[in-house]
Each structure stands twice: as C-alpha cells, then as structure tokens.
Amino acid sequence: MTTAAIIVAAGRGTRAGGDLPKQWQDLSGKPVLAHTIAAFAGQVDRVILVIHPQDRDRAAGFGLQVVEGGATRAESVRNALDWLAGQGVTKVLIHDGARPLVSATVIAAVLRALDEAPGAAPALQVTDALWRGADGNVTGTAPRDGLWRAQTPQGFRFEAILAAHRAHPGGAADDVEVARWAGHRVTIVQGDEDNMKLTYPQDFIRAERLLRGRDMDIRLGNGYDVHAFTPGDHVWLCGVKVAHDKALLGHSDADVGMHALTDAIYGALAEGDIGVHFPPSDPQWKGAASHIFLRHAMSRVAARGYTLANCDVTLVCERPKIGPHQAAMRSALAGIMGVDMDRISVKATTSERLGFTGREEGIAALATCALVRA
Numbered sequence: 001m002t003t004a005a006i007i008v009a010a011g012r013g014t015r016a017g018g019d020l021p022k023q024w025q026d027l028s029g030k031p032v033l034a035h036t037i038a039a040f041a042g043q044v045d046r047v048i049l050v051i052h053p054q055d056r057d058r059a060a061g062f063g064l065q066v067v068e069g070g071a072t073r074a075e076s077v078r079n080a081l082d083w084l085a086g087q088g089v090t091k092v093l094i095h096d097g098a099r100p101l102v103s104a105t106v107i108a109a110v111l112r113a114l115d116e117a118p119g120a121a122p123a124l125q126v127t128d129a130l131w132r133g134a135d136g137n138v139t140g141t142a143p144r145d146g147l148w149r150a151q152t153p154q155g156f157r158f159e160a161i162l163a164a165h166r167a168h169p170g171g172a173a174d175d176v177e178v179a180r181w182a183g184h185r186v187t188i189v190q191g192d193e194d195n196m197k198l199t200y201p202q203d204f205i206r207a208e209r210l211l212r213g214r215d216m217d218i219r220l221g222n223g224y225d226v227h228a229f230t231p232g233d234h235v236w237l238c239g240v241k242v243a244h245d246k247a248l249l250g251h252s253d254a255d256v257g258m259h260a261l262t263d264a265i266y267g268a269l270a271e272g273d274i275g276v277h278f279p280p281s282d283p284q285w286k287g288a289a290s291h292i293f294l295r296h297a298m299s300r301v302a303a304r305g306y307t308l309a310n311c312d313v314t315l316v317c318e319r320p321k322i323g324p325h326q327a328a329m330r331s332a333l334a335g336i337m338g339v340d341m342d343r344i345s346v347k348a349t350t351s352e353r354l355g356f357t358g359r360e361e362g363i364a365a366l367a368t369c370a371l372v373r374a
Contacts, residue, residue: 003044003111003337004089005153006080009033009097010052010069014096017201022099024058025204032198035100035211037062043107044093047085066256074172078165085162092161094175098198099128101210102153109189110155118184119156121176122191123148147231150174151191155253160184204300217373223260228362233319235363238313238346239332241293244320248363251280255290255312258345260365261292262290264311265297269304291336298337299370308337311369312345316357322348 005225018064023033033049040047059066067083069076084092091114091260095102100296106122113120126147132140154175161175164182172178176186194210232247238257248254250292263273271277274293278285301308313333315322322329329346337344357364 001089002046003091003093003263004084004158005040005044005047005086005095006049006050006077007033007040007097008034008050008051008069008076009036009055010076011073011098012052013098013199013200021052021055022198025053027100027198027204027207031058032100033059033062033097034047036095036097036102037064039094039100039102040068040093043104044113048080050080053218072170073174074168074170074178077175077199078120078314081158081162081165084158089158092157092158093151093155094161096197099152099195099239100198101192101194101196101207101214102151103192103195106151106189106192106195110153113187113189114155117177117187118160119179119186120189120222121154121186122151122195123188124151124193125149129222139161148188149191149193149282150176151197154186165219183288217306218309219268219371220221221264221266221369221371223263223265223267223273223367224365225256225259225263226364227254227256227259227356227363228355229360235316236290237322237325237363238329239336240325240328242304242320242325252278252285252288252293253290256328256363256365257315257367258290258294259332260309260367261313261369262293262297265294265301265308265371266366266370268369269297269300269306271300280359294333294336304373305372308339308343309368309370310343310345310373313365313367315346315348316351316364316366317348318350318353318358318360322346325355 009023018024018025024031026037030202047064048067049059050067050069050235067080070079110120126144129146130142131138156179156220161179165179168181179186189210227248227250229246230249235242235244235248236253236255266273278293326346329340330344334341356362
C-alpha cells in the first residue's frame with residue numbers, strides 16, 4: 001500500500017494581496033508552502049507539488065516531485081493524478097497549498113477513513129446563523145441543518161478518483177464534488193478550526209498567531225526541601241531574615257523556601273538540582289547566600305530562551321508565622337529573579353501538629369514554577 005499527497009499550489013491568490021502568490025508569501029519566516037509540506041512529513045509515502053510554471057525555481061528548493069498545474073484547480077489535480085497513475089498508489093490525499101496549519105490528527109483521520117470508504121474529507125459543522133444578503137443588507141435567512149464547512153486534505157482511493165477526474169466534465173468546486181458525481185461515497189471526518197485556508201491579508205495575521213501558539217514551549221518544575229532547626233535567633237526564608245528562637249541547619253544559609261524554588265526552576269529546565277550546580281562537597285559554598293543559587297537558576301532560564309510565567313512557594317511550619325512577612329518575601333524573590341511581584345506567590349501552611357514540622361523540628365518547603373518560551 002502506498003499513500004501520496006498532492007499539494008495544489010498553482011493558483012495566483014490575488015485576494016491575499018502582496019507581491020507574490022499567497023502560497024509563496026512569508027509566514028513566520030518561511031513560505032506558506034514550507035509549512036504545508038512539513039505537515040505531511042511522515043504521514044504519507046510521497047508528496048507531489050502542483051505549481052504554476054512560473055514558480056519552478058521557487059519550488060526547486062523543496063526537493064519534491066513537481067507537476068505543472070492547469071487553468072483550473074480541477075485540471076491541476078488531474079495533472080497530478082495522471083502523473084501518479086501506474087505507480088502503485090492506493091490512497092491519495094489532495095490538499096490546498098494555502099492551508100499550512102493542517103494537523104497530523106486530521107491527516108491521519110482521513111487516511112483511516114479510507115479503509116472503510118472510497119472517499120473521506122474533513123469538515124466542520126456550521127453552527128452560525130446563515131443569512132442571504134444584497135447591497136450590504138440582510139435579505140433573508142437559510143437553514144443551517146446538515147451544512148458543513150469543507151476542508152482539505154480530501155482523500156480517496158486512487159483508482160476511483162483518477163477515473164472520476166478523467167470522466168468529469170469540469171467546473172467542480174472540489175474533489176469531493178467530483179467523487180460524488182461519479183457515485184462514490186465520501187465520509188466526513190472531524191475537521192479543525194485551525195485548518196484555515198489563507199485567502200485574505202487578515203488570514204495571515206491569524207495564522208501567525210496560531211503558529212506562535214504551536215511553537216510555544218511551556219515547562220513545569222517542582223521542588224521540595226527540608227531543613228532541621230538548630231540553636232540560633234533567626235531563619236532565612238525566601239530571602240528575608242525572620243527573627244525566631246531557632247535557626248535552620250544547612251550547608252549554606254539554609255533558606256528552605258529559596259532552595260525549593262531553585263530546584264523547581266532547575267527541574268523545569270531538566271538541569272538537575274542545586275547539588276548538581278553547587279556541590280555541597282565544595283567548601284566554597286559553605287554558608288553561601290541562597291540568592292547565589294537562585295540567580296544562577298534564572299540565568300539558565302534566560303540562556304535557554306525562557307521566561308518565568310509564575311512561581312508558587314509553600315512553607316510548611318508551625319512557627320515562625322509567615323503571614324506578616326509574605327509581601328517582603330515576594331519582593332525579595334522578585335528582586336533576585338528580576339521579575340514582577342505579580343509572578344511570585346509565597347504562602348504558608350501548618351501540618352496540624354503532625355510530623356517533624358508539627359513537632360517544630362524543622363521547616364519544609366514546596367515550590368512550583370512555569371517557564372515559557374515562545
């Protein structure tokens with residue numbers, strides 16, 4: 001079994017504006033067609049590109065089989081089908097080159113449907129009210145029951161659609177119309193709102209926004225730390241010196257909240273924990289201020305191209321009381337991390353006198369963070 005995709009890109013697309021046909025215009029730094037072709041990588045066995053004769057030089061860089069289109073879309077599709085004839089293709093997908101956001105899910109659904117039906121195509125059910133209009137005014141309404149918005153790729157068993165195109169008199173709106181004219185059943189599979197066809201200039205703006213969303217990389221990390229109490233008269237918590245009748249025991253200044261947060265950031269980056277970057281066996285970190293660790297973690301965030309979306313630190317202890325110091329802690333962390341306070345949460349809870357924190361043997365801290373790269 002061999003599957004092929006025909007990407008139809010021979011039109012001129014004048015409604016989109018610009019100096020180039022829409023399929024060759026820039027979209028997020030690449031031609032629209034580059035995104036469309038990439039969507040089929042690994043989904044089919046071969047891709048055929050149908051182009052206008054004037055675009056041969058532009059198409060050469062894709063390294064695909066190129067077929068020249070005809071005066072109409074139907075002629076362009078038939079040229080590609082004729083070229084594929086006799087090459088063992090069993091299933092063929094026919095896709096608009098100006099639909100660069102088609103998903104692997106939609107492509108796979110169409111191919112699966114061809115196991116049971118001679119034709120399949122994605123579509124979205126019409127949910128908006130439908131009007132008739134003239135001269136800028138509403139002149140009537142139309143029922144929307146049973147109406148669908150057609151998309152591509154439209155898929156077919158190869159020999160059936162080849163024969164249908166060869167016999168069709170012309171003038172069909174799409175390949176589904178050709179298949180149905182020949183008496184073939186076409187199954188509807190669920191389409192995708194993002195699978196838009198670029199037609200007007202404003203469509204490029206929406207497509208850019210959708211691509212940015214797809215390219216966004218969101219990473220989550222969590223951290224947990226514990227430090228036992230030792231004799232002393234203060235503790236460091238989230239960068240704030242808090243008076244207390246004990247201190248926290250640790251290799252550094254034992255800021256349990258900042259340690260948990262630092263580990264959460266390293267975790268989101270998949271770069272280990274504090275001990276990896278600042279080994280406790282190294283004497284230079286004995287008694288070190290924890291802001292050194294947190295600043296280093298944030299430098300790694302910047303170096304990897306991420307920004308901090310938000311972070312949340314929870315301190316678990318009976319005493320000292322955290323509430324009076326929350327604002328100062330958020331402010332201290334914001335200064336160290338170089339972010340706004342509204343991205344930082346610090347809160348506290350007790351363990352209801354249970355466990356080592358309930359017995360006031362130490363303090364525990366949990367932290368989560370979200371990093372974003374767009």
